[in-house]
Amino acid sequence: MEPILIEGTPKTPSVKFDSEKGVIEIKGRSIPENSIEFYKPLVDWLEYYAKNPLKKTLVNVQLEYFNTSSSKCILDVFKKLEAIHKANHDVIINWYYEEDDEDMLEAGEDYESIIRVPFKMIEIGD
Amino acid sequence: MSFNIREYFDKLSKGDVVLAYKGSITSDLINDVLEAVEKKLDEVNEEGKTRKKLYNVLVESLQNLYHHIEETHEGIEEELDPKFGVLVIAREDGEYKVITGNFVNSSKIKFLKEKIDKINSLNKDELKDMYKFILNHQKLSAKGGGGLGLVDIARKTGTKLVYSFYNYNDNYYFFNLEIKI
Numbered sequence: 001m002e003p004i005l006i007e008g009t010p011k012t013p014s015v016k017f018d019s020e021k022g023v024i025e026i027k028g029r030s031i032p033e034n035s036i037e038f039y040k041p042l043v044d045w046l047e048y049y050a051k052n053p054l055k056k057t058l059v060n061v062q063l064e065y066f067n068t069s070s071s072k073c074i075l076d077v078f079k080k081l082e083a084i085h086k087a088n089h090d091v092i093i094n095w096y097y098e099e100d101d102e103d104m105l106e107a108g109e110d111y112e113s114i115i116r117v118p119f120k121m122i123e124i125g126d
Numbered sequence: 127m128s129f130n131i132r133e134y135f136d137k138l139s140k141g142d143v144v145l146a147y148k149g150s151i152t153s154d155l156i157n158d159v160l161e162a163v164e165k166k167l168d169e170v171n172e173e174g175k176t177r178k179k180l181y182n183v184l185v186e187s188l189q190n191l192y193h194h195i196e197e198t199h200e201g202i203e204e205e206l207d208p209k210f211g212v213l214v215i216a217r218e219d220g221e222y223k224v225i226t227g228n229f230v231n232s233s234k235i236k237f238l239k240e241k242i243d244k245i246n247s248l249n250k251d252e253l254k255d256m257y258k259f260i261l262n263h264q265k266l267s268a269k270g271g272g273g274l275g276l277v278d279i280a281r282k283t284g285t286k287l288v289y290s291f292y293n294y295n296d297n298y299y300f301f302n303l304e305i306k307i
């Protein structure tokens with residue numbers, strides 16, 4: 001299946017979804033007024049990928065900012081990953097946050113408590 | 127005496143103001159404000175933590191305006207831009223303050239007031255639970271609003287939301303919201 005490659009903008013993150021490598025990446029800022037438009041194709045892609053996923057899927061989420069509109073869409077992305085994990089495939093979500101950014105760490109922990117997929121919280125130094 | 131936009135805005139624009147705006151709240155305006163504020167915070171070398179919190183509050187409060195603002199204001203005599211709203215960022219006693227203002231239909235006051243009072247009555251852990259519950263159980267509106275903005279602001283700032291409703295006419299109140307960071 002075709003990968004998704006999207007460049008970042010001031011309001012939307014860069015995205016790399018690669019089914020051949022089993023790597024899913026979302027990085028940058030996610031603060032669009034309406035996040036559904038942006039995330040719908042990503043969720044659809046994952047739904048398709050979930051039918052025949054690799055043994056191991058690695059997810060890297062490294063966000064500098066995200067708004068509450070995006071927070072729901074990110075949960076939708078994670079729910080698709082949870083389904084893959086539930087079907088006995090390895091999924092690991094690396095949640096990156098900057099050293100002093102407790103809010104971003106806490107946001108990751110919120111997702112970790114809702115989604116049944118192993119999370120790894122990774123601090124990025126300056 | 128009835129509420130007067132100009133007097134209200136003039137009063138807010140006094141003091142140590144980082145940015146003061148009144149007019150249409152559009153997607154482009156939000157971009158411009160965020161960019162301008164980031165530049166100013168760079169200039170004064172603001173601490174990373176404060177910068178992030180302020181930026182988050184700005185995004186949520188501007189997008190709250192964007193999602194909830196009335197397109198036109200029937201029966202308001204002053205000439206207003208469509209999607210009219212007010213945003214002021216000021217510094218006071220070493221803290222930042224974000225103030226937003228917009229006209230709200232009288233029928234929505236009760237809901238809004240109850241929502242804010244509820245948020246203000248919760249402690250840190252309760253806010254976290256409320257946030258997670260809404261995140262997990264409520265669908266996004268067609269416009270992309272999630273009902274999470276104010277909860278998120280209260281959670282990230284750790285301060286109470288200060289608000290007033292000024293009666294304008296039979297149909298409208300002017301809603302003033304003050305957020306300390």
